[in-house]
Amino acid sequence: MSKTQERVDAVSSNGVPHQGRVAEPVTPPRVSARRRRPGVIALSLALIAAGGAGVAVLLLQVGNRTEVVTVVRDVQVGQVVTEDDLGTASIALDPAVKTVRGDxxxxxxxxxxxxxxxxxxxLTPSQVTKxxxxxxxxxxxPIGLEPKQIPATALVPGQKVQLVHVPAQGAADTGTTSAARPATIDGRVVKASGAxxxxxxxxxxxxxxxxxxxxxxxxxxxxxLRLVLTAADGS
Structure with missing residues (x-):
């Protein structure tokens, strides 16, 4: 064997590849598959189902609309309601709400x-009457009430009241005792204006x-005259 051949074999034995040799492919490291958790999967499916149900309910509410009568102009108590005073609107209506339907x-x-x-x-059915x-x-x-005479309870149409006669300040003694019951008149509120x-x-x-x-x-x-509110039961 020649010295040249021995030199080449010595280099090869040290781990240096021969010139021109093709390197073998490198095997990638094995990656273990992630373990799937059944609980997480079930929770994900439940959330997806709940979201889909919510969207479905919303779509049903948007689609289930009712045409109702609305008020478009001021109408005072006792005033006759005209067609120009009213309008219509399409809304999602709770069945418990009493309204006048558009028809x-x-x-x-x-x-x-x-x-x-x-x-x-x-507009509700109770807001109008024939x-x-x-x-x-x-x-x-018509009775004018000063601010100190106005009850804290709002006066509304239909409220039962009593009209009480009180002696005027400085009036002469009529012979009646202070304990005498004042004269009263029963009445019913038809309308109360703003201040x-x-x-x-x-x-x-x-x-x-x-x-x-x-x-x-x-x-x-x-x-x-003084105005007194009557109890709701009329007593």
Whole structure:
């Protein structure tokens, strides 16, 4: 063997590849597959199902809309409701909410407003009436109340009241004792205005019997009338 061949074999024995030899492919490290957890998978499926159910309910609510009657202009108590006072809107309505359906709009036109109607509100059946707010055999007495005479409880149409006659300040003794029961007249609120700018006076229209109307009007003129709210049960 020649010296040259020995030198080549010596280099090869030291781990240096012969010139021109093709290197073998490197095997990549084995990566173990991630273990799937059944609980996580079940939770993911449940969340997906819940999300899909929520979307379905939302779509049903959006699609299940009802046309109802709305108020588009101010209508005072006792005023006849016209078609121009009303409009319609399509909303998702809770069955527990009592409203006038759009198909029944014509049925409320011509009725009187039992309460003050405000634009932007939904019309309910109880807010209108076909009956006159002042019934046969009644008279309407307007009563002006100063701020100190206005009850903290809001006066609303239909509220039962008593008109009480009180002695005027400085009036002469009529011979009656202070313990005598004052004269009273039963009435019913038909309408209450807002407080007048500057004075704060509120005008309340009270329906009384025809025979008591003139007496109540006289008490108002003399400043000897006071308005008292009656209990809801009439006692």
């Amino acid at each position: 029944d709009l014509d049925s409320v036109v011509g009725k009187q407003a039992a309460v003050e109607l405000k634009p932007g509100s939904l 009956d006159s707010l002042v019934k046969a055999g009644e008279q309407l007495v 007048a700018p500057g004075t704060g006076i509120v005008v309340v229209d009270v329906a009384t019997s025809a025979q008591d109307g003139p007496t109540a009007a006289a008490w108002v003129a003399s400043g000897t």
